[in-house]
Amino acid sequence: MTRESPRYFYESLADRFEGLDHPDDLRRRLSVVFDECLGRTSLADKRTLDAGCGYGPFSAAAVRSGAAVVSVDIGERLVGRTVARAGSRGLVADVCHLAVRDESFDVVISSEMLEHTEAPARAIAELARILRVSGLLVLTTPNRVWQGVVRAASRLRLRPFRGLENFVAWRELEALCAASGLEVLVHLGFHPWPFHLGAGGAARMVEQRLARGWAARLMVNQAIVARKREHVSGASA
Numbered sequence: 001m002t003r004e005s006p007r008y009f010y011e012s013l014a015d016r017f018e019g020l021d022h023p024d025d026l027r028r029r030l031s032v033v034f035d036e037c038l039g040r041t042s043l044a045d046k047r048t049l050d051a052g053c054g055y056g057p058f059s060a061a062a063v064r065s066g067a068a069v070v071s072v073d074i075g076e077r078l079v080g081r082t083v084a085r086a087g088s089r090g091l092v093a094d095v096c097h098l099a100v101r102d103e104s105f106d107v108v109i110s111s112e113m114l115e116h117t118e119a120p121a122r123a124i125a126e127l128a129r130i131l132r133v134s135g136l137l138v139l140t141t142p143n144r145v146w147q148g149v150v151r152a153a154s155r156l157r158l159r160p161f162r163g164l165e166n167f168v169a170w171r172e173l174e175a176l177c178a179a180s181g182l183e184v185l186v187h188l189g190f191h192p193w194p195f196h197l198g199a200g201g202a203a204r205m206v207e208q209r210l211a212r213g214w215a216a217r218l219m220v221n222q223a224i225v226a227r228k229r230e231h232v233s234g235a236s237a
Contacts (some may be wrong), residue, residue: 007094007118010054011075018055020160025195026048026057029111029140029221032190034061037138037225038107043067046106051095051127052113056082062109063087064087070105072098096122103132112142112221116164119177128180131228140223143189144169170217173224182226189216190223 010017044066050059053071061080062069069088072095073079079090093099095110096119108127117123127137142150144167153159166191168176192215193207210216 006163007074011078012073014077022195030061032140032223033109033111036091037223048107049105051108053082054078056085058109058111059086059088075137086226096126098126100130102129104130106135108137110139112140115167120166120168124176125180133228133230135228137226140221142167143222145218145222146220167181170222177226181229183229184224184226186225188212188223189219191220194220
């Protein structure tokens with residue numbers, strides 16, 4: 001596996017990744033993870049893994065909430081940037097093959113990482129393995145129903161990102177969690193249309209009405225909160 005592999009695409013733009021990230025999307029994802037999914041959960045002193053840390057906004061937010069954060073990414077420069085930004089501990093690793101002991105973390109956060117792995121099922125299994133019993137996985141990822149649109153946008157050079165993009169379907173994500181010993185507590189949709197189109201206020205109103213109903217399965221992104229069941233130490237895919 002060379003550094004030119006699609007797996008390392010985001011490492012190749014580590015110096016400018018933050019500038020390419022859409023600020024409205026980032027703000028919304030931070031709100032979904034920390035306000036909607038973890039709003040009633042204290043992170044104080046919780047051992048927390050940020051899986052696919054990128055340039056570090058979620059690690060930084062978790063550290064501000066009092067968590068003891070380990071930031072992991074496949075890219076060495078990305079991990080370095082995150083550690084400098086958040087004051088977290090860093091780990092350079094493939095999320096599908098983590099050199100971490102079973103049941104090491106109270107909380108795992110992962111925002112827009114799963115789709116960039118070669119085997120999303122294996123990634124979910126690894127994240128479940130390292131969770132302690134009753135620990136929480138909070139994960140956001142694009143919805144497969146939008147995969148064709150995203151690929152078309154890439155072909156038309158309307159977006160700057162390439163690399164691996166293995167979107168997971170709504171029911172598939174729930175099934176992967178169940179197969180890895182995770183109980184899904186919350187599954188919601190956000191971004192009812194591509195965030196590049198704007199209309200943030202209108203999008204929030206649609207989300208308030210529909211984000212947890214049937215229509216959520218048609219939204220661009222999905223978020224899940226899953227709890228590790230008792231007596232399950234993880235599963236392989």
